[in-house]
Amino acid sequence: MRYIETLINYSFLKNIISILFISLMFLMTQDIIFSSDGGTSAANGQIIIKESNSNLGYLFAVFFVTWIAFFGYLFFMSKKQENIIHDIKELENIISNEKS
Amino acid sequence: MINIKNSISNATLLISAVIFLISLYLIFIWVPTEINQGIAQRIFYFHVPIGWLGMISIIIVAISSFIHLITKNEKWDNLAYSSAELGIIFASLILVTGSIWAKPIWGVWWTWDPKLTTTLILWFFYLGYLMVRSYSPAGIQSKQYSSVIALIGAIDAPIIYMASVWWRSAHPSPNIPMDLDSKMLITFLISLLSFTILYIYMLNKRYNLKKIEGKIDEIYRNIN
Amino acid sequence: MSESLNINENIIINNKYKIVVSVLVLIGALSYLIFLAFNSATIYYYTVGEANKLDNNIKSERMLRISGTLKPNSFSREEDSTTSYFILTDGQETLNAYHNGIIPDLFFNEHSEIILEGRYDSNKNFQSNNIIVKCPSKYSAVEEEEV
Numbered sequence: 012m013r014y015i016e017t018l019i020n021y022s023f024l025k026n027i028i029s030i031l032f033i034s035l036m037f038l039m040t041q042d043i044i045f046s047s048d049g050g051t052s053a054a055n056g057q058i059i060i061k062e063s064n065s066n067l068g069y070l071f072a073v074f075f076v077t078w079i080a081f082f083g084y085l086f087f088m089s090k091k092q093e094n095i096i097h098d099i100k101e102l103e104n105i106i107s108n109e110k111s
Numbered sequence: 112m113i114n115i116k117n118s119i120s121n122a123t124l125l126i127s128a129v130i131f132l133i134s135l136y137l138i139f140i141w142v143p144t145e146i147n148q149g150i151a152q153r154i155f156y157f158h159v160p161i162g163w164l165g166m167i168s169i170i171i172v173a174i175s176s177f178i179h180l181i182t183k184n185e186k187w188d189n190l191a192y193s194s195a196e197l198g199i200i201f202a203s204l205i206l207v208t209g210s211i212w213a214k215p216i217w218g219v220w221w222t223w224d225p226k227l228t229t230t231l232i233l234w235f236f237y238l239g240y241l242m243v244r245s246y247s248p249a250g251i252q253s254k255q256y257s258s259v260i261a262l263i264g265a266i267d268a269p270i271i272y273m274a275s276v277w278w279r280s281a282h283p284s285p286n287i288p289m290d291l292d293s294k295m296l297i298t299f300l301i302s303l304l305s306f307t308i309l310y311i312y313m314l315n316k317r318y319n320l321k322k323i324e325g326k327i328d329e330i331y332r333n334i335n
Numbered sequence: 336m337s338e339s340l341n342i343n344e345n346i347i348i349n350n351k352y353k354i355v356v357s358v359l360v361l362i363g364a365l366s367y368l369i370f371l372a373f374n375s376a377t378i379y380y381y382t383v384g385e386a387n388k389l390d391n392n393i394k395s396e397r398m399l400r401i402s403g404t405l406k407p408n409s410f411s412r413e414e415d416s417t418t419s420y421f422i423l424t425d426g427q428e429t430l431n432a433y434h435n436g437i438i439p440d441l442f443f444n445e446h447s448e449i450i451l452e453g454r455y456d457s458n459k460n461f462q463s464n465n466i467i468v469k470c471p472s473k474y475s476a477v478e479e480e481e482v
Contacts (some may be wrong), residue, residue: 066151069215073154073208077161080204084197084313091320098327105334143476147444152474217467218439222452224379232365239361246357260361279379279402281450283472292476 120315127308134305137298145295154212156298159286160306162205162230166268168198169233172240173265176258185325188254191261192244193317197310199237205230217281224281226274229267236264380450383425386461394455401430401461402450402469405442423449423461432461441468 138156145152171194179187209227210220221227243257275282291299380400381389389399403423412419419438423430432451441447452465 066149066215069151069211070153072211073157076207076211077157077204080200081309081313084200085316088313088316088320091324095320095323095327102327102330102334145474146477147441147446147470148474155474216439216441216470218437218442219465219467222465222467235361235365239357242357242361256358281379281467281469283470285472288473291474294476295474 116319120312123308123312123315127305127312130301130305130308134298134302137301142294142298143292148216151212151215154208156302158205158208158212159299160303161201161208162271163303164306164310165198165201165205165230165233166271168194168201169236169261169264169268172198172261176254176261180255180258186322189318189321189325190314191258193314193321195237195240195244195257195261196317197314199234199241201310202230202234202237206234213281222281225278226271226280226282229271229274233264233267233271236260236267240264383423383430384428386430387428394459396454398452398454399461400450400452400467401432402448403430404445404447405449407445410443423451430461432463434463434466439466439468441470442466444468444470446471 134156138153142153142156144150172191175187175191175194178184179191206227209230213222214220240257240260243253243260272286274280275284275286287299380402383401383403386394386399386401393399401423403425406422406424406429409422410419411421417437418433418435420431420433423432432453434451434453442449448469448471450467450469451461451463452467453461453463456462
């Protein structure tokens, strides 16, 4: 039973860490979102500046898709963990019923 | 023992979080912008590490399935299954991130380029593996069927890797440009490291869950 | 007891059916992919020179991909029209082509390799349905500038 409780606490801690993590990332990347003027001027000027502006959205799309997938999977695993805890409780009930 | 394992796992998560923060700083701010592709080239630092891990996954599935076939040790089957589940996530991400990169640069979301086609085939191998596993009754047979799928699927991984070298492709010919700018190379390596550590963390988590699930199933079977 | 056994058997039969279906789906998808990838177009694209040497009946029937670079100053588009005319070259031979629709930005980059997807029209000009821009495999950094 102790072990299960610590398990739950651990995953709670992890959720908090992940929220902190996401907000940190957001703060960091904000810089780029709002200060982006392309920032580049290369040999054939106009085309590249236009490009890097419109391209930024694609980079963020990749970034978010990746993280949504990873967090989705971690969420799926924590659901599995809950199921396991539920199963263990059920087994405990069965055993205590048999004893009595 | 459980505590040691748990703290190792937590340490892995922490390390991977720190390295991820560093790599995100590098990708979004530090690394120079590519001259032709502009900012979209930075998708490279996501796409290629994810791609490599997606290909390595099927090899892990195949090797551990093979060992399981010989030794009949459940451990290896658990590892194979966990790796396949991660594999389909990474393979889907290869396709999606690649597609998002292709749109602004190539001009299309999808084309029947050999590398894309073989990657899609890999995705179907993962899907087939997981479908056989989830639809079949618990027993040795489904594990054998799925092992065969994994073993054939593993052949696909080096083909994907070499596709742009062997055949004409819209992908650049070496997967990583030979003379990559040093800042770009550092960013790429850090990003690869962070994705790999996260991969190991998730694989370990899934493996442990799978092991416990197996044990619970066994207890249920003994009770009934 | 016997009832639950029956249910179990039913589930097993049901699942066997599902396995067969999923394996069939897998095989079907695979063979379709392999067919698409290696049968309909044995190579992903032809160069301009190779395309010019192709048989006339292939030219008139098949969807082709042709790769080359944009010949400098060959691009033109009439005003208020979405159709662009341009010439692809592989350094020696050339191909007259036109495309109706949006042109990707990197199309105009001198380092880009262009892959056109489409078919020859009756005048032996290439009608492109899709433009795929292949970027140079070398990544070079934009020169740093003080902001």
